[in-house]
Amino acid sequence: MAEGGLLGNIRNAPQPPAPVLGCSKVFACILPIAQIAIGAKFLNECPQGHYIPIYLIVCGVFGLALALLSCLPCVRPTEGGTPTPLTRLCETWTSLTSCFLACWFIAGNVWIYSIYEPNYNKNATSTEPYCDKTLYLFAFWVTTLVYILLGLALVGGCCTLVCLFVCGRADPDDNV
Incomplete structure (x- = not known):
């Protein structure tokens, strides 16, 4: 496909204004920080699913790393369009982190949904985990x-x- 095609249009799309980018990056950091905080606060409070707080902490740390990585100048393409070694390193790190998070998300689904709905009563007289x-x-x-x-x-x-x-804007025969 020609560089001016659909993929080229996506790559060369205009950037949103700086305040919009800044707000979106702050918003992208809120959920990972909450995951880290809640996972750490309740680290030993789920014997029924002891990996759930760890799942939240790891998701939060890697999600925050991805959000902060997007702020670095190495993830932006250069003027000539040829990626630098640092850009390739950032892209590789982002790809590996995203793949890890996808696998970790699947594991978290197993840990969370397998105990639905857990015993919430910590002080139960039975020995059932909570x-x-x-x-x-x-x-x-x-x-x-x-x-x-x-x-x-x-x-x-x-x-x-x-x-x-x-x-009619996405005609497969167009090479615009």
């Missing part, structure tokens, strides 16, 4: 939110493609 309600519900809804956002992105992407084809 899980702190705040910890579990936060992990459950953060994980479920990822599925909701993925579903919305999939539906939105499909609707966009349909609109582009109906309007």
Whole structure:
């Protein structure tokens, strides 16, 4: 495909204004910080699913690393379009971190959804293990939110493609 095609248009898309970028980066850091805080606060409060707080902490640390990495100048392409070794290193690190987070997310799904709905009562007279309600519900809804956002992105992407084809802007024979 020619550089001026759809992929070239995506790469050369205009950047949003600096305040919008700054706010989006701050917002992208809020959830990972909350994951780290809640995972650390309730680290030993879920014997029924002892990996759940660890899952939150690791997701938070790597999510925060990805968000902060996007602020570095090494992730921006150079004027000539040829990537520098530092840019390639940043892209490789981002790709590896994203792959790790995808695998970690799958493991977290197993840990969270396999004990649904846990015993929330810490002081129960039985010896049944428990899980702190705040910890579990936060992990459950953060994980479920990822599925909701993925579903919305999939539906939105499909609707966009349909609109582009109906309007005639995405003709497969065009080499614009």
